[in-house]
Amino acid sequence: MTETTGTSEFAGRTPDDISWTLLAVEECVEAYWHVLAPAFEADGYDPHVERPTHEWLRTNGFRPLLYALREYHDRTFEEFWTDDVGLAVEDDRTTWATDDEQTAEALTSFLTSRRKRKGLAESSLDTLRYRLNRYVGAYRAENETDDLLAPVARGGDVPAHEAVDACWAAFDRLHRELDGGQTKRRIHLAVSNWYAHLVRRKWATVNPADGLDDEFDWSNGSDAERTGDTPCLTADHVRSLYTAAEDAEERLLVLALCAWGLRPNEVARLDITQFVLDTDDVPYIEFDERKNGPGQVSLLYGREELEAYVDSRASDDDWQGYLFSSPHASRDHVSRWTVWKRFERLSERAGVPERIDGVSTSPKLGRRFWYDAYSSSLDVVLGSLDEIAAEQGSSSADVVLHNYLSESRARELRRTHMRDRLEAAFEAG
Structure with a gap:
C-alpha cells in the first residue's frame, strides 16, 4: 500500500x-x-x-x-x-465490522463454506453476515479490540477462560442493547456456528459461545414483549428523523421504514422496478419474495420524493435502479447492516433517544410505527361506524364493517386515515 x-x-x-x-x-x-x-x-x-x-x-x-x-x-x-494506489477488492471483507484482516478472513471463510457446502442463497448469507456483524461490533466495543481470532487461536497464549469471558461480555452488551429473545438466540446460533467452524478448521481450540444460551433467559423476550406493549417510534420521532435527513437517500430511508413499513433487508434491496406507480388504484411496491411470501405494500405517502429522486438519477449511466446503491464497486446495493448503521447515525443526529420504552432504537421501530399507524387507522374507521351501527341496530361497528361495507370501501377508509396519520408525522405543523 x-x-x-x-x-x-x-x-x-x-x-x-x-x-x-x-x-x-x-x-x-x-x-x-x-x-x-x-x-x-x-x-x-x-x-x-x-x-x-x-x-x-x-x-x-x-x-x-x-x-x-x-x-x-x-x-x-x-x-x-x-x-x-496499491489496494485491491477483497470479496466480503469490506462488509465486516472489523479492521483485523485475520478476523475478517475467518468470518469470510465461514460464509464461503455455507455458500459452497450448504448452498445458502445470497439473501441468507446477508442475514448471516448481519448477525455476525452485530456480535463483532459488540465484541469490539466491549473488549476494545478488532481481533476476535487471537483469543481462541491454536498455539495462542490466551487462557480459555479469558476467551470465554470476552465472548460473554459481548453477549452481555447485546442482551442490553437488543429487544426480543428470538433475535438474541439467532445471533448466538450464528456466532456459535462460526466458532464451531473455526474449531473444525483447526483455526481455533475452543468455542467460547458454546452453551451460552443456557446463561440467558431469551425465551420470553423483553419486558415490552411480555406485556404485549410493543414500543415504536412516535410521530415526533419520525418528524425529527425526516427533518434531520441531509439528502434524498436519507429521506427515502425514513420513508421506506416508517411510511412504507419495510424491513431493513427489503430497504437495502429496493429497486425502482418494484414500484408500480402507473395504476388507477393506489400505487404500490411489489415483492416477488417476502418473509411471508409474495406481497404488495401500498405507497400512501412519499411518492413525490421517490419520483424526484428517480428523475435525478435517470441520466446517470451507471445507475442500476437500486434506491440505495452501494459505494463499493463490487456490490450493487447496500447491505442490511448498512441500513442499520445509517439509521443509527441519523437517529443520533436527529436527537432520537437511544432507547424507547426500554428497547434500543433501531430500524424495526420505524416499521412498528407503520403498524401502529395502520392499527390506529382501523380503530378510527370503526369509531366512525358507531353511529351507523346504532341506526342499523347492529351490535357493534365491527359488524357494520364486515357485513355492510364492501371490502373496497373499508380499504378506502383505512387508507384515508392511514394517509392522514403519515402526513401528520412527516409534515411539519
Whole structure:
C-alpha cells in the first residue's frame, strides 16, 4: 500500500483546487490519500479497502480525475486504485465490522463454506453476515479490540477462560442493547456456528459461545414483549428523523421504514422496478419474495420524493435502479447492516433517544410505527361506524364493517386515515 504520510501540497485542498491533468500518476496517488480518501471516509466508507464507484466520484467532484486517468495515463480508476494506489477488492471483507484482516478472513471463510457446502442463497448469507456483524461490533466495543481470532487461536497464549469471558461480555452488551429473545438466540446460533467452524478448521481450540444460551433467559423476550406493549417510534420521532435527513437517500430511508413499513433487508434491496406507480388504484411496491411470501405494500405517502429522486438519477449511466446503491464497486446495493448503521447515525443526529420504552432504537421501530399507524387507522374507521351501527341496530361497528361495507370501501377508509396519520408525522405543523 502506498499511503503517503507527512506534509503534502494537497493537504487541505478540495477537488476543484487541483489541476488533475497536470499531475503525474504518483501525484494522483498522493492526492488520493490527502483529498479523495478523507472525503470518502467522511461519507462513512473505508478508503483503504472500499473502492469508490464512478457515481460517487462524479457526485463529489472527482470527474476530472477520471478524465485525467483515462486520457493522460491510459488507465481506468479501477486499475489506478488497484495497481497504483496499491489496494485491491477483497470479496466480503469490506462488509465486516472489523479492521483485523485475520478476523475478517475467518468470518469470510465461514460464509464461503455455507455458500459452497450448504448452498445458502445470497439473501441468507446477508442475514448471516448481519448477525455476525452485530456480535463483532459488540465484541469490539466491549473488549476494545478488532481481533476476535487471537483469543481462541491454536498455539495462542490466551487462557480459555479469558476467551470465554470476552465472548460473554459481548453477549452481555447485546442482551442490553437488543429487544426480543428470538433475535438474541439467532445471533448466538450464528456466532456459535462460526466458532464451531473455526474449531473444525483447526483455526481455533475452543468455542467460547458454546452453551451460552443456557446463561440467558431469551425465551420470553423483553419486558415490552411480555406485556404485549410493543414500543415504536412516535410521530415526533419520525418528524425529527425526516427533518434531520441531509439528502434524498436519507429521506427515502425514513420513508421506506416508517411510511412504507419495510424491513431493513427489503430497504437495502429496493429497486425502482418494484414500484408500480402507473395504476388507477393506489400505487404500490411489489415483492416477488417476502418473509411471508409474495406481497404488495401500498405507497400512501412519499411518492413525490421517490419520483424526484428517480428523475435525478435517470441520466446517470451507471445507475442500476437500486434506491440505495452501494459505494463499493463490487456490490450493487447496500447491505442490511448498512441500513442499520445509517439509521443509527441519523437517529443520533436527529436527537432520537437511544432507547424507547426500554428497547434500543433501531430500524424495526420505524416499521412498528407503520403498524401502529395502520392499527390506529382501523380503530378510527370503526369509531366512525358507531353511529351507523346504532341506526342499523347492529351490535357493534365491527359488524357494520364486515357485513355492510364492501371490502373496497373499508380499504378506502383505512387508507384515508392511514394517509392522514403519515402526513401528520412527516409534515411539519
